[in-house]
Structures are given as C-alpha cells and as structure tokens.
Amino acid sequence: MKTERVADTDVRYRRSGDGDLAVVFVHGFLDDQYAWDRLISRLTTPGIECVTLDLAGCGDRDTADGPYDYDQFADEVGAVVDALDKPFVIVGHSMGAAVAELVAVQRPDRVRGLMLVTPVPLAGVHLPDEMIEQFRSLGGDADGQRGVRDQLSVAFPEAELDRLVATGRRLRPEVIRALADCWNTGHPLGERTSAYPGPVLIVRGEGDGFVTEDMVDNAIVPHFTATTAVSVAGAGHWAHIEQAAEVATRLDGLLADALGSEGVPAANSTRPQGWTNAFAQKSADAFGEAFTEDVVLEASILTRPVEGRDQVKKVMGAASAVYESLRFTRETVNGPRTYLEWEAAAFGGLPIEGVTILTKNADGQVLRVAIHHRPLGAALRFSAELRTRLAGEIAADHFHQS
Structure with missing residues (x-):
C-alpha cells in the first residue's frame, strides 16, 4: 500500500x-x-x-x-x-x-x-x-x-x-x-x-x-x-x-x-463486455466469445432448438437488432445457472418481457440458453420477424409460422 x-x-x-x-x-x-x-x-x-x-x-x-x-x-x-x-x-x-x-x-x-x-x-x-x-x-x-x-x-x-x-x-x-x-x-x-x-x-x-x-x-x-x-x-x-x-x-x-481471456484490459472498440453488453452492440460476433462450440439455444419464439456457436450467434445477433430498447432488470445466480429478467420494446414500442436462463460450464462459457418471451402475441410476431431476417441462414422450420 x-x-x-x-x-x-x-x-x-x-x-x-x-x-x-x-x-x-x-x-x-x-x-x-x-x-x-x-x-x-x-x-x-x-x-x-x-x-x-x-x-x-x-x-x-x-x-x-x-x-x-x-x-x-x-x-x-x-x-x-x-x-x-x-x-x-x-x-x-x-x-x-x-x-x-x-x-x-x-x-x-x-x-x-x-x-x-x-x-x-x-x-x-x-x-x-x-x-x-x-x-x-x-x-x-x-x-x-x-x-x-x-x-x-x-x-x-x-x-x-x-x-x-x-x-x-x-x-x-x-x-x-x-x-x-x-x-x-x-x-x-x-x-x-x-x-x-x-x-x-x-x-x-x-x-x-x-x-x-x-x-x-x-x-x-x-x-x-x-x-x-x-x-x-x-x-x-x-x-x-x-x-x-x-x-x-x-x-x-x-x-x-x-x-478478457488474456488477462489484460481489452480495447473498448472491440471487446464485448459479456452477455448484457452484447445486446447493446447488436452484433452476432459480440455473442461469440460467450458461447461454447456446441451451445444450444431454446426459446419460446423457436419451434425447436438451434445448436452450435455459429448458428446461435446468428439468431442472437438478429434478435438484438429487432429490439428498439432492452434493459436487464434482475439477475440471480444459482450454481452454473444465471437468471436474467428483462424488459424490451420492438415494432414501434410494442412491450415484450421475459426471462433468460444461461447455463455455464466451469470456464464460465455458456453451453445452454433458454429464453422465455411474453406475451404470446409479441413472441409470435418476434418469431416471424426473425424467420424473415434469417432466411437462407437459419432453417425456416425453427420459427413459428404465421
């Protein structure tokens, strides 16, 4: 000292x-x-x-x-x-x-x-x-x-x-x-x-x-x-x-x-600061470092899980771009699971709420993501929007049909 x-x-x-x-x-x-x-x-x-x-x-x-x-x-x-x-x-x-x-x-x-x-x-x-x-x-x-x-x-x-x-x-x-x-x-x-x-x-x-x-x-x-x-x-x-x-x-x-992973301060212009800041950047790459190679994404807006880092990155990057605003209001950690409550708006101010559950491995990387959206009407509209934005990149049968 x-x-x-x-x-x-x-x-x-x-x-x-x-x-x-x-x-x-x-x-x-x-x-x-x-x-x-x-x-x-x-x-x-x-x-x-x-x-x-x-x-x-x-x-x-x-x-x-x-x-x-x-x-x-x-x-x-x-x-x-x-x-x-x-x-x-x-x-x-x-x-x-x-x-x-x-x-x-x-x-x-x-x-x-x-x-x-x-x-x-x-x-x-x-x-x-x-x-x-x-x-x-x-x-x-x-x-x-x-x-x-x-x-x-x-x-x-x-x-x-x-x-x-x-x-x-x-x-x-x-x-x-x-x-x-x-x-x-x-x-x-x-x-x-x-x-x-x-x-x-x-x-x-x-x-x-x-x-x-x-x-x-x-x-x-x-x-x-x-x-x-x-x-x-x-x-x-x-x-x-x-x-x-x-x-x-x-x-x-x-x-x-x-x-960062190298144990030295990373530059602000390139370093994603965890899950919450990845949403602020609205970039697929911002989520990449958080995920394991075999990460699995489940969500109420999906009809079946999306698997693998590259595919999950695409979905999360597109989803973050749909939100007009998003704020995380609560966090609880229980062993390997982190529970995040959030409030968002999309489609001209339509309110959407939800809970995200992140399951992490011993190294702190996310191996499973479960996202629950509400209300149902907003979730279905969100799913349809992602199907359109990700056409040709993610199979359409991952999303709800309107």
Whole structure:
C-alpha cells in the first residue's frame, strides 16, 4: 500500500496491488475511502490495482475547500484516474456512484466498466424540504448519524459502524449541508440517457429503504444502455460493507469481463463486455466469445432448438437488432445457472418481457440458453420477424409460422 498525491493539489490517493487495470473506488455521503477496505480485501481478480481517495470535505480531507458538488468531485477523481494513466473500472457508492458515472463519461477511451453500489440517481433524489433537512442538519450529530446508518442498514459490522460515525462526526456542518444538497438536487446530465455506453453493474441491498427497488428500476436502470441490476440479501444501503464477500464476487465478475481471456484490459472498440453488453452492440460476433462450440439455444419464439456457436450467434445477433430498447432488470445466480429478467420494446414500442436462463460450464462459457418471451402475441410476431431476417441462414422450420 502506498499513498501518492496529484501534482499541485491536496488530493491524495492510496494504491494497492499491481496490474494493468486500475479499479477506482468513490465513497458516499458521510463516508471515507477506508469504507472500501472490507470489499477490496475480498477481491480475487489478479492483475488489478485498487485505488481509493477521500472527496473534498470528507475523511482525511475534512478541511479541504469546496465547492462540494458533483463537478468538483468528478474533477478530483478524474485527476487521480489521469495520474494512473491506465485503463480502469470505476466503482461508486450512493452519492459516489454519480461521481463515478461522470468520470466514466469523460474518459470513454480508458474506462472498461462501471459498478454502482446502492446508487442515488445522477438527476437527484428531490426529497421535500422537511426530509432533506434531516440529512442537511447531521453536522456534528453523532447520534443522528448513527441513527441514519442503523435505519438504512441490515448487518453493519459494529466496529465499522463506530468508525464511520466517528469519521462523519468530524465533517463540518457546512460541508454536510452542501453534500446533501448535491445528491438531492443532482446534476443536469442526469436528465438524459447517460453518454457512457459500456457495461454497468448495479448492486442494491435488499433491505435498503432509501435506494429502493422502484428507484433502481425507474431512475437508474433506464438511464443506461447496458445494465445488469442485482440485489444482495442481508444488506441495506452499505452493501459493500454489510455483505462484502458477495459484492466482491459481483465485482470480480465485472473485472473478469474487463480483463478478457488474456488477462489484460481489452480495447473498448472491440471487446464485448459479456452477455448484457452484447445486446447493446447488436452484433452476432459480440455473442461469440460467450458461447461454447456446441451451445444450444431454446426459446419460446423457436419451434425447436438451434445448436452450435455459429448458428446461435446468428439468431442472437438478429434478435438484438429487432429490439428498439432492452434493459436487464434482475439477475440471480444459482450454481452454473444465471437468471436474467428483462424488459424490451420492438415494432414501434410494442412491450415484450421475459426471462433468460444461461447455463455455464466451469470456464464460465455458456453451453445452454433458454429464453422465455411474453406475451404470446409479441413472441409470435418476434418469431416471424426473425424467420424473415434469417432466411437462407437459419432453417425456416425453427420459427413459428404465421
């Protein structure tokens, strides 16, 4: 572990590990960079360097000058990323998730992934005055800060709870007011679809009463083009602390995609970032690396399975091009099977929903895909469209006849 400073600033950052891919962590409201230590200690991905820092006004920089807003924080974290001068994955918690997104948007050539842990929307939460005032007035109030953490957590380790309450108590009241206004008001870029096109992993604690399931579904997932949203049992708003091992496993998966099969960061222009991002690319080749040679595709839009990597690639590439929009709303992993719930639109806004089940081998490649579409009318129309698009490439009797 070593600490370095961004030239001509008071921004210091810690570096641990040695690799060609940096993993940069951005803490949330009232927290500090050490809140990530439980998660970092449980990561198993080789070839990465983990980097943490305190935002202005927080942690060891509690006397730093403002302004304490998203643009200032993105400039600080961005300066650290630039000093590292290597490809990176960025991870943000709560308020820090918005900062992480802004940094990713500004560096599309080097960012390889974005992980948002119990994120607040970049557009802001917009609590009414009486509710946001409860957060704005937490300066110097250790009991109040402990109460907020107790209310929004499920399994906060007592020692870490005590440490973070002591950390938060040091923050100046004017800083806390500014931070609360920052995440409550949001940033103008939050009002439109994110300019970051790469893979986004959203991790929410099931017991989080602040970043709710509805908030993720309606304000976070639609903001991006290639998302996977997962819920962590036994966790609240600080999932990375409450269930550090589970969240580390999720991050290891994102890092494996970012590093690629050769164990080195792949170029953004050519590297497909897993199953969900293959849909965003709408290319048959984007699915290829995920499949075994003898992969089998079953689907409610098919009358019989399609077999073999080349054939399945063609079907999946054509199918992804039919969708006008598609977002993955839930993910559950049970042994070799991954269950993905999704919502899509096609044919001028016709809604389609479904569940995809991926069965993987020991190397993580997909050997069987089962896709269930609904409603029936939309599934039949989708099948007919694929039969037309794949004429001469996939036998017509694989599809339903109109």
